[in-house]
Amino acid sequence: MSNLERKIHPSTAVLTAGFDPALSVGSARPAVFRSSTYVFPSPEAAERAFAILGGRIKPEAGESADLIYSRFNHPNAEIVEEHLLPLESRGRAAAVFNSGMAAIMTAIMAHTRPGDAIVYTVPIYGGTQSLIQNFLEPWGILGVPVPGGDAAAIDKAIQHTPHCRIVLIETPANPTLTMTDIRQAVESAARREPKPLVMVDNTFLGPAFQHPLELGADVTLYSATKYLGGFSDILAGVAISKDPDVMRPIRGRRSLFGNILAPDECWILDSRLPTVHLRMNRQSKNAQRIAERLAGHPAVASIFYPTLFKDPEQIRIRQAQCDYPGGIFSVDLKGGKAAAFEFLRHLQVARNAVSLGGVETLVCHPRSTTHSAVSQEELQLSGVVDGLVRVSVGIEDWRDVLTDFENALQQALKVTA
Ligand SMILES: *Cc1c(COP(=O)(O)O)cnc(C)c1O
Numbered sequence: 001m002s003n004l005e006r007k008i009h010p011s012t013a014v015l016t017a018g019f020d021p022a023l024s025v026g027s028a029r030p031a032v033f034r035s036s037t038y039v040f041p042s043p044e045a046a047e048r049a050f051a052i053l054g055g056r057i058k059p060e061a062g063e064s065a066d067l068i069y070s071r072f073n074h075p076n077a078e079i080v081e082e083h084l085l086p087l088e089s090r091g092r093a094a095a096v097f098n099s100g101m102a103a104i105m106t107a108i109m110a111h112t113r114p115g116d117a118i119v120y121t122v123p124i125y126g127g128t129q130s131l132i133q134n135f136l137e138p139w140g141i142l143g144v145p146v147p148g149g150d151a152a153a154i155d156k157a158i159q160h161t162p163h164c165r166i167v168l169i170e171t172p173a174n175p176t177l178t179m180t181d182i183r184q185a186v187e188s189a190a191r192r193e194p195k196p197l198v199m200v201d202n203t204f205l206g207p208a209f210q211h212p213l214e215l216g217a218d219v220t221l222y223s224a225t226k227y228l229g230g231f232s233d234i235l236a237g238v239a240i241s242k243d244p245d246v247m248r249p250i251r252g253r254r255s256l257f258g259n260i261l262a263p264d265e266c267w268i269l270d271s272r273l274p275t276v277h278l279r280m281n282r283q284s285k286n287a288q289r290i291a292e293r294l295a296g297h298p299a300v301a302s303i304f305y306p307t308l309f310k311d312p313e314q315i316r317i318r319q320a321q322c323d324y325p326g327g328i329f330s331v332d333l334k335g336g337k338a339a340a341f342e343f344l345r346h347l348q349v350a351r352n353a354v355s356l357g358g359v360e361t362l363v364c365h366p367r368s369t370t371h372s373a374v375s376q377e378e379l380q381l382s383g384v385v386d387g388l389v390r391v392s393v394g395i396e397d398w399r400d401v402l403t404d405f406e407n408a409l410q411q412a413l414k415v416t417a
Contacts, residue, residue, distance in 0.1 A: 010086040013085075014274050032264055034264070079266065090242045091242060097259050098260065102257075104131065104201065109257075114139060114141060116141055121148035122146070122173075123174060124201070148178045149313065158191075165196050178314070179322070182321055204226075209284065209325075220239070223237055224237055228273065229272055229357070230357060232353075232359075232360065237261075282395045283394065287327045288305070306326065332385055339412040346407065361396060363391050366389075367379070
């Protein structure tokens, strides 16, 4: 690492690090290398590459394992992984996957065996919940749910769950933005021997506003389909660790499962990284302005947004681990489902779609869509009530989105008894 590289900041490094134009015939932006296989300069080089890949010999300092076959590794994956590192404070090793679920599944499967257990916060992303309950549990890996934000319950589960190998935290949680104290979970995990790995799904606030590796977490996980991709036009996932030894088995499983992100998608994701802070800053400012104005609206029963938290413990966690409140809020409408549907029906700027983190504002009704498979009891626990709509704010002029919401709320009022 040169002196220059050591001193530069993340927003510069994302544009300058890890990509050598000379390897792309001088092109200022990386080329796309679609090859499925790579030519060796000699049979000895092929032998050495496979020995490194198989972990039989360690690469020399500065020697990168040669390119072999694109299910293991390819240039566009290497480039985007290098560019992800400066964005994730303390990150030293990254791996890209063909979806967020692929990243989560591979990280868990790389660090558990049948007989092990995972402690995880709820509510958690529906796909993750289903992965644990419907796949990992029958497979012999016990899932122990704990309510997000409840530090005592999380500590108890970490201390008392036999063979606990992973603590998986999603914070803020979808759709009520309940926050879990990452540092407390890290400290609790550190008191167990062997220490479980702490993994944080950082999709909602990272990489701009929340830095789990700084707080002691071992792995951050992303659905890069959301803010990292930023335009609702690719599926991708990311795992980042401060410890290359934690990442090595994850990359090994990726080679086996064949869920590495493809070259074209890597190139697209790479092109979105330099603007992720710009987009997220704008989205957070927009969301804050809109949420704070909607809070007193007569159609609104309550609003869920980090700067509008009332619970002192939630405020404490927000202040301890989040730089800005982010681009997502939820509103509970007084008129229940009928009002929520009427609101969605009358939106003209925002669009009714699931997913989040794109440059365009998206709104959905979790109870009938993303959370429709969740049991009544769990819905109650996670606060997914009939009148709840979730909003992912884009980069539009916030005044147009606010006007759109106010107009649609007037319509919702008509069906509010
Ligand atoms: C979308 C999402 C996922 C799943 O990511 P995919 O890219 O859809 O596979 C996981 N966690 C969170 C918090 C998400 O929002």
